[in-house]
Amino acid sequence: xxxxRTYTGKVGGLRRLNSAMVANSDDLKDLEATRLKLEALxxxxxxxxxxxxxxxxxxxxxxxxxxxxxxxxxxxxNVLRLAxxxxxxxxxxxxxxxxxxxFRGLKAKPAAETPEAPQPTPxxxxxxxxx
Numbered sequence: 001x002x003x004x005r006t007y008t009g010k011v012g013g014l015r016r017l018n019s020a021m022v023a024n025s026d027d028l029k030d031l032e033a034t035r036l037k038l039e040a041l042x043x044x045x046x047x048x049x050x051x052x053x054x055x056x057x058x059x060x061x062x063x064x065x066x067x068x069x070x071x072x073x074x075x076x077x078n079v080l081r082l083a084x085x086x087x088x089x090x091x092x093x094x095x096x097x098x099x100x101x102x103f104r105g106l107k108a109k110p111a112a113e114t115p116e117a118p119q120p121t122p123x124x125x126x127x128x129x130x131x
Contacts, residue, residue, distance in 0.1 A: 007049045014042040 004010045021028055021035045028035070081100060088094045090103040 007045070007052070011042065011045050011049055014038065014045065018042060 004013050018035065018039050021031065025032065025035075081098070084095060084098055084100065093102055095102045
């Protein structure tokens with residue numbers, strides 16, 4: 001039998017062990033105090049596993065809410081950025097105060113040197129043969 005790795009599986013294993021010990025309590029009277037401690041720990045574990053599941057669901061819901069809030073805030077921030085550019089002008093250095101890059105013109109590209117065309121070589125003179 002494989003070792004349980006999930007908390008829910010471990011609690012199930014503890015529950016099965018406790019049930020078997022309760023069923024055989026007549027034979028295991030000397031282990032009753034230890035079984036009661038195990039039962040108390042098992043109950044605490046069940047509560048925590050249930051609480052963890054609820055918190056996980058709440059975390060997922062909160063994550064969804066945050067995602068929608070950030071989508072909407074990004075849209076509004078884009079509108080405001082465009083409005084600032086319209087208000088101050090795209091070349092205004094005041095835009096830098098709002099984290100926007102003012103338009104400072106295009107940099108002139110250096111004139112590319114045209115590579116010299118290779119000089120055509122004159123055709124080789126054909127040797128003339130006399131007959």
